[in-house]
Amino acid sequence: MAIRTVIIGGKAGEGVKKAAQVVANTLFRQGWQVFQADDYQSLIKGGHNFSSVSFSDSEVHTAYAKANLLISFDQRSYTAHSEDMADADSLHVYNSDMTPEAVQEARGKTLGLPLSTMMKQIYGPGGNVSLAAVSVFFLWMGYPQAELEAVIAREFKRNVEDNISYAKAVYQAARQAGIGGSQIPDSEFPLISMEQSVQRFTSGNQAMALGAWLGGLDFYYAYPMTPASSILHYLALKTTTHKVYAIHAESELAAANMAIGSVVSGARTAIGSSGGGFALMQEAFSLAGITEAPLLCFLASRPGPATGVSTYTAQEDLPFALNQGHGEFARIVAAPDSPQRAFSLAAELLSLAWEFQCPVILLSDKHLSESSQNLTLPDEVPWARVEQGVPGSSYQRYSITESGVSPLLFPGSENIDDNTVIKWNSHEHLPSGLRTDKAEAMIAMKDKRNRKSPAISIATQRHERVAFYGEQGTPVFAYGSGVMELREARKHCSKPFIIVALIYLTPFPSEELSVYSGKEIITLEHSSTGNLDRFIRQNLDVSIKHSVLRYDGRPFDPLELAKIMEDIL
Amino acid sequence: MMRDLGTGKENTWCTGCGNFGILNAVKKAIGELVENGSKLSDFAITCGIGCHGKIFDYLALSGIYGLHGRGTATAQGMKLANPALKVISFGGDGDSLGEGLEHTLFAAKRNMDITLILHNNGNYGLTTGQFSPLSEPGYKGLSTPLGSIEKPFRAIPLLLEAGASFVARGFSARPDHLTELIIAALNHKGFSFIEVMQPCVSYNNNYAYLNQKVKLLEVIPTTQAHAIDLASDPDHVYLGVFSRKNLPVYHELLYGSANPQKDRPDYLHRQDILHAK
Numbered sequence: 001m002a003i004r005t006v007i008i009g010g011k012a013g014e015g016v017k018k019a020a021q022v023v024a025n026t027l028f029r030q031g032w033q034v035f036q037a038d039d040y041q042s043l044i045k046g047g048h049n050f051s052s053v054s055f056s057d058s059e060v061h062t063a064y065a066k067a068n069l070l071i072s073f074d075q076r077s078y079t080a081h082s083e084d085m086a087d088a089d090s091l092h093v094y095n096s097d098m099t100p101e102a103v104q105e106a107r108g109k110t111l112g113l114p115l116s117t118m119m120k121q122i123y124g125p126g127g128n129v130s131l132a133a134v135s136v137f138f139l140w141m142g143y144p145q146a147e148l149e150a151v152i153a154r155e156f157k158r159n160v161e162d163n164i165s166y167a168k169a170v171y172q173a174a175r176q177a178g179i180g181g182s183q184i185p186d187s188e189f190p191l192i193s194m195e196q197s198v199q200r201f202t203s204g205n206q207a208m209a210l211g212a213w214l215g216g217l218d219f220y221y222a223y224p225m226t227p228a229s230s231i232l233h234y235l236a237l238k239t240t241t242h243k244v245y246a247i248h249a250e251s252e253l254a255a256a257n258m259a260i261g262s263v264v265s266g267a268r269t270a271i272g273s274s275g276g277g278f279a280l281m282q283e284a285f286s287l288a289g290i291t292e293a294p295l296l297c298f299l300a301s302r303p304g305p306a307t308g309v310s311t312y313t314a315q316e317d318l319p320f321a322l323n324q325g326h327g328e329f330a331r332i333v334a335a336p337d338s339p340q341r342a343f344s345l346a347a348e349l350l351s352l353a354w355e356f357q358c359p360v361i362l363l364s365d366k367h368l369s370e371s372s373q374n375l376t377l378p379d380e381v382p383w384a385r386v387e388q389g390v391p392g393s394s395y396q397r398y399s400i401t402e403s404g405v406s407p408l409l410f411p412g413s414e415n416i417d418d419n420t421v422i423k424w425n426s427h428e429h430l431p432s433g434l435r436t437d438k439a440e441a442m443i444a445m446k447d448k449r450n451r452k453s454p455a456i457s458i459a460t461q462r463h464e465r466v467a468f469y470g471e472q473g474t475p476v477f478a479y480g481s482g483v484m485e486l487r488e489a490r491k492h493c494s495k496p497f498i499i500v501a502l503i504y505l506t507p508f509p510s511e512e513l514s515v516y517s518g519k520e521i522i523t524l525e526h527s528s529t530g531n532l533d534r535f536i537r538q539n540l541d542v543s544i545k546h547s548v549l550r551y552d553g554r555p556f557d558p559l560e561l562a563k564i565m566e567d568i569l
Numbered sequence: 570m571m572r573d574l575g576t577g578k579e580n581t582w583c584t585g586c587g588n589f590g591i592l593n594a595v596k597k598a599i600g601e602l603v604e605n606g607s608k609l610s611d612f613a614i615t616c617g618i619g620c621h622g623k624i625f626d627y628l629a630l631s632g633i634y635g636l637h638g639r640g641t642a643t644a645q646g647m648k649l650a651n652p653a654l655k656v657i658s659f660g661g662d663g664d665s666l667g668e669g670l671e672h673t674l675f676a677a678k679r680n681m682d683i684t685l686i687l688h689n690n691g692n693y694g695l696t697t698g699q700f701s702p703l704s705e706p707g708y709k710g711l712s713t714p715l716g717s718i719e720k721p722f723r724a725i726p727l728l729l730e731a732g733a734s735f736v737a738r739g740f741s742a743r744p745d746h747l748t749e750l751i752i753a754a755l756n757h758k759g760f761s762f763i764e765v766m767q768p769c770v771s772y773n774n775n776y777a778y779l780n781q782k783v784k785l786l787e788v789i790p791t792t793q794a795h796a797i798d799l800a801s802d803p804d805h806v807y808l809g810v811f812s813r814k815n816l817p818v819y820h821e822l823l824y825g826s827a828n829p830q831k832d833r834p835d836y837l838h839r840q841d842i843l844h845a846k
């Protein structure tokens with residue numbers, strides 16, 4: 001079935017994203033496969049924001065730039081999107097109070113409605129123009145007014161009566177202007193009931209937070225930084241129901257060091273930030289390395305360096321993620337290739353961190369972290385287990401073992417007697433955890449830690465370290481949201497290609513990729529210098545025929561990317 | 570009899586260093602607390618980096634030797650994950666009022682139920698005596714050969730202002746008094762802060778000065794203004810408790826009487842929560 005797209009645009013503060021969420025959620029509850037992406041600026045009022053919701057009866061991996069239904073709350077949105085109609089049947093509904101002289105668009109139909117005047121008539125001062133978008137969408141889909149009222153009452157809790165009056169007024173006005181039920185088959189309400197199902201509609205950040213929690217997460221420490229902030233917000237909301245504690249610390253330095261404190265007390269703990277904040281966590285990342293603290297770290301990238309572009313997407317932080325911290329120590333770095341993967345990967349990584357007592361990084365980017373998609377809850381995820389030591393005066397936190405993993409005990413837990421001393425240390429240390437600078441002791445402890453690396457490499461093979469999409473054609477290597485873009489573009493590309501999605505980056509999945517040795521490949525990433533290229537070349541003997549680089553902060557439109565792929569394949 | 574709290578590790582503090590007095594007072598305080606019913610296994614320690622931090626290696630207690638400046642952040646994380654722990658953070662003046670000032674102030678602001686013992690030796694001992702946030706103007710060190718041109722912080726007024734609910738000052742050369750303060754701090758529910766005047770024989774030997782200036786506070790000052798005046802008195806170094814208040818503590822505001830370490834939902838419970846309507 002065809003893929004349809006609804007785009008809603010307006011000023012920050014007009015509820016663009018909220019309207020899109022209601023649209024996306026309604027579609028999701030109807031049984032559609034939905035993808036929602038939000039393009040917004042780092043400001044609270046004004047500017048131009050727009051949200052895109054693409055949907056189909058099969059999985060949609062990223063949003064489309066051209067819309068079947070466009071709704072503009074203001075002049076700027078009207079102008080910005082006047083070229084963004086998908087086809088002649090597309091419809092652009094705009095606010096005629098804000099856009100008095102609409103021009104005839106290149107294709108599609110336009111309809112001006114006095115959204116602001118109607119709002120004033122119903123609410124007096126104030127009001128919520130975003131409801132208008134929901135109304136227009138309902139009518140366009142052919143959904144009955146009664147269902148619209150129910151959704152408005154459920155989703156917009158403030159000022160319910162006026163909201164319903166306004167939504168009804170817009171619905172009626174749009175109907176009188178001739179917008180009918182849509183041509184989309186099976187759009188009657190309700191298609192199926194999602195209430196009981198194992199599907200959720202979540203953002204990448206929500207998925208990774210929830211997945212980590214299911215795998216055992218107890219504490220999350222962070223300092224807000226887009227696009228990682230919604231992990232903090234989401235977990236904070238779950239405090240009561242999920243018994244997970246999300247702490248907004250005074251800084252990233254605080255967050256990371258508090259987190260390691262909680263690990264010492266036995267809590268499964270995570271931290272998260274974007275590049276700038278993650279840079280501040282580096283010393284603590286190394287602390288996790290030398291103390292062998294299992295610590296899950298979410299790194300959600302945006303364009304850098306430094307403050308960069310706060311609310312847009314990038315994959316510039318690959319080398320930063322791979323080389324996080326100073327000094328030598330084992331770690332795992334992996335990047336989900338969808339919000340769906342983010343859920344299971346977060347749990348996998350948390351459990352690997354505890355199995356091997358090392359820091360792990362889940363690397364994502366704004367497009368993956370903040371876009372929402374259908375999520376199917378997996379039956380099982382790995383559970384972060386602890387290899388328990390034996391309490392008593394002979395317990396040593398850093399006992400020298402064959403595997404390099406020293407069993408753990410936690411101060412103050414029930415099995416701990418007065419003679420058990422559990423000492424973690426940021427200095428190089430003896431098995432007892434006491435500090436040392438002796439040559440042989442240094443070698444022994446470094447060797448112990450290093451022995452974990454081969455086992456980590458083998459253990460990661462329990463999981464899907466590389467995903468392949470497609471059967472034949474040139475291999476195209478990508479990771480993170482690059483994979484999502486390619487999967488959607490592949491639907492429209494006449495020439496075949498296989499997507500090689502790198503999920504585990506460190507340790508490098510050589511076993512899965514050895515078949516490409518000596519072959520020609522293409523790469524795609526959101527970077528200006530080709531980080532992924534360099535990373536692949538370091539690890540694999542391939543010749544890179546073409547690198548698709550994008551670094552304007554925007555995700556690819558699948559149709560645009562399909563054209564690019566046809567040109568280079 | 571309680572076991573020995575020493576580790577047998579070779580002590581590398583300079584002979585005569587004030588840190589010895591602090592170490593002995595901590596051992597005695599914990600000994601007395603255990604005698605009065607506290608569980609030794611419930612004590613946990615952390616520290617920053619500096620001469621003060623070495624106390625971690627000389628105490629056979631569980632915990633983590635943290636990063637420079639970050640001990641009090643780490644201490645808060647330890648406490649939150651297991652509120653049954655009595656957590657002590659040992660800090661230096663460079664460590665806790667310079668590199669990690671934010672964590673000191675925020676632990677006080679939150680009334681986090683932990684104890685911070687500040688080893689105030691007026692300089693960066695371990696890195697060869699540079700000036701610290703508490704050094705007096707004119708202090709000459711390797712980084713300030715012409716004398717410090719900065720005014721120092723006053724630790725106690727700073728902590729009172731930040732919201733610490735127990736604030737005291739001790740002197741490493743008055744170990745019995747210091748022991749009492751540490752016991753009171755560990756018994757206090759809420760954030761407790763002890764500034765310990767700790768002479769550094771190598772870079773800031775102020776024994777004579779302190780011995781001449783110290784004076785015991787007779788009562789706890791009744792107002793914050795009075796406490797601040799006494800703490801900043803140029804003629805005396807007052808020792809004793811400057812403030813003690815009963816205020817709600819962070820972890821109880823966060824999760825009441827629960828203990829996240831003991832009450833964590835297991836995997837099946839989490840599956841149930843996940844699928845609950």
Ligand SMILES: Cc1ncc(C[n+]2csc(CCOP(=O)(O)OP(=O)(O)O)c2C)c(N)n1
Binds near residue numbers: 619660
């Ligand atoms: C991030 C970091 N910066 C710098 C240092 C070097 N360093 C170690 S101790 C110290 C200062 C110690 O002064 P203070 O905290 O007053 O402790 P003291 O040695 O006087 O007890 C410094 C700067 C370090 N270990 N880590």
Ligand code: SF4
Binds near residue numbers: 620690694770
């Ligand atoms: S340098 Fe000063 S603080 Fe450090 S051990 Fe020597 S006397 Fe003590």
